[in-house]
Amino acid sequence: MIQNLPIFIVIIPLVTVFLIPLVGLWKRDYCFYISALSITLLFSISVFLLNLSINVIHYHIGGWEPPWGIEYVVDPLSAFMILLITFITLLVILYSKKSVSKELPNSIVEFYTVFMLLITGLLGIVITGDIFNMYVFLEIASLSAYALIAVGGKRDALLASFNYLIIGSIAACFILLGIGFLYMVTGSLNMADLSVILPKAYASYPRVVLTAIIFFIVGLSIKIALFPLHTWLPNAYTHAPSVVSAELAALMTKVGAYVMIRILSIFGISLLGDVPIADILSWVAAVAIIIGSINAIAQTDIKRMLAYSSVSQIGYIVLGIGLANQTGLTGGILHILNHAFMKGCLFLAVGAIIYKTGIRNINEFQGLGRKMPYTMLAFSIAALSMIGIPPLCGFFSKWYLALGSVESGKWIFALVILLSSLLNAGYFLRVLEKAWFGKSIHEEVDEAPGSMLIPTLILAIGCILLGIFVTIPVSFINSILSISKLGWT
Amino acid sequence: MANGEITSIVIRTVSRIIIPFIQIFGLYTIIHGEASPGGGFQGGVILGTSIILLTIVFGLEEAKRRIPRGLILVFMSLGLLIYSGIGLLDMLFGGKYLEYTRLPLPLSGHEISALSILCVEIGIGITVMSVIILLFFYSVRDEDAHGINA
Amino acid sequence: MLMELMLRYNYWISVVLMLIGFYTMISKKNFIKKIIGMNIFQTAIFLLYISMADIEGRSAPIIISETGYVNPLPHVLILTAIVVSVSTTAVALSLIMKIYKEYGSIEEDKILEVHS
Numbered sequence: 195m196i197q198n199l200p201i202f203i204v205i206i207p208l209v210t211v212f213l214i215p216l217v218g219l220w221k222r223d224y225c226f227y228i229s230a231l232s233i234t235l236l237f238s239i240s241v242f243l244l245n246l247s248i249n250v251i252h253y254h255i256g257g258w259e260p261p262w263g264i265e266y267v268v269d270p271l272s273a274f275m276i277l278l279i280t281f282i283t284l285l286v287i288l289y290s291k292k293s294v295s296k297e298l299p300n301s302i303v304e305f306y307t308v309f310m311l312l313i314t315g316l317l318g319i320v321i322t323g324d325i326f327n328m329y330v331f332l333e334i335a336s337l338s339a340y341a342l343i344a345v346g347g348k349r350d351a352l353l354a355s356f357n358y359l360i361i362g363s364i365a366a367c368f369i370l371l372g373i374g375f376l377y378m379v380t381g382s383l384n385m386a387d388l389s390v391i392l393p394k395a396y397a398s399y400p401r402v403v404l405t406a407i408i409f410f411i412v413g414l415s416i417k418i419a420l421f422p423l424h425t426w427l428p429n430a431y432t433h434a435p436s437v438v439s440a441e442l443a444a445l446m447t448k449v450g451a452y453v454m455i456r457i458l459s460i461f462g463i464s465l466l467g468d469v470p471i472a473d474i475l476s477w478v479a480a481v482a483i484i485i486g487s488i489n490a491i492a493q494t495d496i497k498r499m500l501a502y503s504s505v506s507q508i509g510y511i512v513l514g515i516g517l518a519n520q521t522g523l524t525g526g527i528l529h530i531l532n533h534a535f536m537k538g539c540l541f542l543a544v545g546a547i548i549y550k551t552g553i554r555n556i557n558e559f560q561g562l563g564r565k566m567p568y569t570m571l572a573f574s575i576a577a578l579s580m581i582g583i584p585p586l587c588g589f590f591s592k593w594y595l596a597l598g599s600v601e602s603g604k605w606i607f608a609l610v611i612l613l614s615s616l617l618n619a620g621y622f623l624r625v626l627e628k629a630w631f632g633k634s635i636h637e638e639v640d641e642a643p644g645s646m647l648i649p650t651l652i653l654a655i656g657c658i659l660l661g662i663f664v665t666i667p668v669s670f671i672n673s674i675l676s677i678s679k680l681g682w683t
Numbered sequence: 684m685a686n687g688e689i690t691s692i693v694i695r696t697v698s699r700i701i702i703p704f705i706q707i708f709g710l711y712t713i714i715h716g717e718a719s720p721g722g723g724f725q726g727g728v729i730l731g732t733s734i735i736l737l738t739i740v741f742g743l744e745e746a747k748r749r750i751p752r753g754l755i756l757v758f759m760s761l762g763l764l765i766y767s768g769i770g771l772l773d774m775l776f777g778g779k780y781l782e783y784t785r786l787p788l789p790l791s792g793h794e795i796s797a798l799s800i801l802c803v804e805i806g807i808g809i810t811v812m813s814v815i816i817l818l819f820f821y822s823v824r825d826e827d828a829h830g831i832n833a
Numbered sequence: 834m835l836m837e838l839m840l841r842y843n844y845w846i847s848v849v850l851m852l853i854g855f856y857t858m859i860s861k862k863n864f865i866k867k868i869i870g871m872n873i874f875q876t877a878i879f880l881l882y883i884s885m886a887d888i889e890g891r892s893a894p895i896i897i898s899e900t901g902y903v904n905p906l907p908h909v910l911i912l913t914a915i916v917v918s919v920s921t922t923a924v925a926l927s928l929i930m931k932i933y934k935e936y937g938s939i940e941e942d943k944i945l946e947v948h949s
Contacts, residue, residue: 201770201780209767212760219753257782326910333917340924349935353944356928360858363871363921367878370914374882377907718895724916818923822930 196246199239200253200266203276203321206232206239207314211307218303225306226291232310233287236317237280240273247273250677252323260323261384267323270674271527275320275452278531282444282538283313285649289542290437292643293549297435298346305345312338312441316449325373325460326383328453332369332417335449336362339442343434354429361416361426368413375406389460396465403465410457411471418450420512421482424505431501436545439497443504444538448530451511455527458515459680466518476516480610482509487617495554496544499621500537503580506614507533513607514595520675522598527671529591532579532660536588539576539653543569546642546650556625561634569642570629572654577622579657582615587660590668687823688742698740705733713808717797723804727811734816743823752820755813762810766803773799843884850877862941864932868925875918882907882914 210232217224243251251268254260268276287309294305315335322328340362344355373383379395379402382388396403412423419427431439458466466472486506493499511533514526546569547553547562563570579586592611599607641647660667674680689695713726738746770780778785783799784792838845854877857870886907894902929939936944 198774198780201774205767205770205780208763212763215756216760219756253779255780257779257784326913330913330917333921337920337924340928344928344931347931347935349948352928352932352935353948356864356925356932359921359925359928360867360871364855364858364874366917366921367874370878371881374878374885378885383906722912724912818927822927 197251197253199243199246200251200268200321201255202239203236203243204266204314204318206236207310207317211310211314214307214310215303218306222302225303226287229306229310230284230287233280233284233313236313237277237284240276240280243268244273244277248673248677261382261387264322264324264327265384266321267386268321269678270670271452271455271678271680272320274527274531274670274674275449276317278448278534279313279316279320279445282534282653283441285652286437286441286444286538286542289440289545289646289649292645293437293545294435296549297437301345305342308338308341308345309441312342316445319449320452323385324383325376325385325388328456329366329369329373332453333366335446336366336417339446342438342442343430345438346435348433350429350433351435354426354433358426358430361423365413365416368409368416372406372409372413375402375409378402385456385460389462392461392465403461404469407457407461407465407469407471411454411475414450414454414457415478418447418454418508418512419505420508421478421485421505424482424486424508427505428498428501431504432495432498436541436548440538440541440545443500443541444534447504447508448511448534451508451515451526451530454512455515455680459678472516472518474516476513476604476607479509479512479516480607482506483513483610483614484617487614487621491617491621493621494556496556496559496625497541497554499556499625500540500544503618503621504537506618507537507580510591510595510611514598517595517598517602517604517607519598519602521594521601523675523680524668524671525591525594525596525598527674528594528664528667531667532587532591532657535653535656535660536576536579539572539650539657540580542646542650542653543573543576546646549646550642551639556628558635559625559628560632561629562639563630564634565639566641568647568651572647572650574626574630575654575657577626579661581619581622585658585661587657587664590661590664594668688745689740694740698736702733702737705736706730709733709808709812713804714801716804717800723807724811726804727808728815730808730812731815731819734812735819738819738823743820747820750816755817755820758809758813759817762806762808762813765806765809769799769803769806844881847877847881847884850874850880853877864929864939864941868922868929871925872918872922875914879911879914882911 210228214225214228217228247268247270250270251266252260253266253268255264255266257263290309294302298305312335315331315333315338318331319328319335322331340355340359343358344352376388376392377383379399380388380391382391392403416423431443434442458471483506486502486504486509490499490502490506493502507529510529511526514522514524514529517523517526547566550566551562553559553562575586579588582589582592584590592615596608596611599605599611642650709726709729709732711726712721712729713723716722716726734746734750737749769783773782773785774780776785776787781799783796786795786799788795788798790798851874854870854872854874858867858874859870861867861870886904888901888903891901891903892898894905932944933939936947938944938947
């Protein structure tokens with residue numbers, strides 16, 4: 195049974211997707227319990243897989259050997275992402291019971307169905323070893339995201355979702371074109387096989403492989419909202435329901451960064467030695483970091499501010515990918531973990547504030563610290579971590595990124611990281627000051643309910659623990675870098 | 684014409700004759716997917732189209748009378764559960780997921796494979812048909828109903 | 834060189850269709866036209882794949898033939914991609930219907946007027 199675990203990671207949420215409408219016909223409230231049960235099951239399997247993944251697990255579907263069949267590969271990077279996805283989703287699902295019944299009272303069954311479909315897509319992306327299968331799961335996740343943003347039917351959410359749909363479909367078509375060009379010159383769709391065949395194919399057909407990598411990089415940059423192609427993100431995160439904002443902000447873009455790491459490791463060092471893709475990525479990421487932070491300062495709606503802050507944080511991750519040395523990549527992957535925790539905590543805390551008071555404008559945050567102390571405590575911990583104050587976790591990923599940029603001789607990126615930390619301090623400390631030191635203008639507000647407060651606090655405590663015990667994630671990431679073949683460093 | 688049905692007698696008679704033939708063609712496309720162009724998805728769309736024609740010509744009330752909504756939801760789940768069921772059944776007999784040759788039927792390897800692929804295609808066809816019918820019913824419904832369980 | 838370029842006419846047709854679809858998607862103001870453009874773009878990509886798979890003189894792998902068979906793998910990939918395209922169109926059309934009910938129009942400039 196142990197060797198069948200990789201397929202259970204995808205089958206369990208898929209079967210849940212189709213059980214929820216049946217259960218919803220019978221009793222509407224049981225949908226939450228079924229989703230929570232399946233995510234708990236997935237979380238326990240993923241903890242188990244983390245230990246097993248040191249010897250890389252290959253699972254051939256249907257018994258067909260690759261490259262003729264699809265295979266699922268669980269290596270340490272995949273196990274890391276699966277654990278991250280299932281942990282954050284478990285907390286978000288526990289949070290969602292009260293939040294969804296207040297914000298979307300008529301659409302509970304549809305919400306849980308599409309939410310589990312999103313989880314299926316995200317888990318499928320990180321576990322598969324076949325590049326076309328990755329495209330299919332990417333589309334499943336994206337379609338569910340478009341639908342989730344629009345659930346509930348608010349006017350702004352519908353327009354934001356349509357905009358995201360058009361831009362996201364362009365990205366998916368570009369990725370499909372890239373896959374097509376790669377298949378044309380190599381004849382294989384398996385990722386491990388491609389990384390072996392591509393150097394010879396690049397020698398015979400250089401222009402086709404170059405076109406393929408350009409299509410991949412542009413398509414993935416749209417999906418992860420890298421600077422010039424980020425215009426869908428602020429509207430989508432602002433107008434979505436709170437649970438959806440938290441889930442998408444914490445996970446969708448990180449999984450896109452994972453796909454970028456895999457694609458770059460397929461292409462490998464032979465191609466990336468000729469074409470300065472990694473340099474271009476790191477420069478674009480540096481611009482993204484600065485522009486995202488500057489835009490965030492100018493916002494008055496708190497969810498929009500957090501969305502622009504996400505644009506800047508994606509810049510950190512792509513900077514780590516583009517620096518192309520071990521320290522930089524460690525910083526990038528560590529920032530995937532840290533940012534999921536920090537942004538998830540921030541969006542959940544903001545969702546709790548909106549649930550209790552309906553306030554979205556920063557200027558009305560005065561005195562909330564006294565009325566909702568635990569929520570604002572979680573928000574403050576996550577905000578201080580985003581600014582980069584030791585010993586919270588955000589400091590360490592920025593440290594590794596700065597160390598990596600100094601190692602490769604590009605001092606300017608370390609300066610960019612420092613500058614953006616100052617800008618982050620600008621817009622987060624403004625909110626914290628209003629909340630803790632302002633005169634209270636809300637009289638009848640009390641603390642958020644327990645089922646919404648506990649996940650937020652767990653994520654905030656996670657930020658602290660990941661900072662104090664930072665050697666545990668870092669040693670795991672070192673084993674990732676030595677076992678998985680991320681070959682462009 | 685309260686619910687948008689078409690009253691012309693030519694169209695009603697012709698569609699009454701054609702709809703069963705469309706359904707037979709859909710079933711043919713599903714089953715002959717291995718040997719001719721076709722397969723689960725295509726056949727499911729054709730089956731769904733026959734019900735859409737029924738809805739357009741005879742109105743939403745008539746179609747809802749013939750096809751209750753709970754049944755469509757059950758069909759939607761049934762197709763996928765067939766697909767997962769066959770996969771899990773293969774795992775029970777010691778193979779990988781969807782490794783058809785491990786099933787203990789008294790047929791040769793190729794024939795078991797063909798039979799299982801046929802069952803999976805039928806499951807996919809049922810799911811696709813019910814999704815297309817549901818999509819069309821939601822598009823033309825009256826706006827006073829809320830949600831899937833109204 | 835010109836002969837070689839002319840021999841690959843299938844790729845030229847596909848690229849021209851892709852550009853038509855892409856231009857429609859980004860420049861037209863009506864939402865339905867954007868969706869039509871998306872469909873043209875995706876269909877052009879499918880044409881690129883399928884024309885890549887065809888080998889001259891060979892037949893489909895469902896008729897026994899002596900000259901060999903066409904590569905069936907891209908056809909299977911395109912079946913999956915067509916399903917993805919249909920699902921995206923379905924989600925987009927449902928969104929357009931809801932937008933029409935909320936705003937009363939599906940022209941982008943009229944909606945942005947009403948919105949702000």
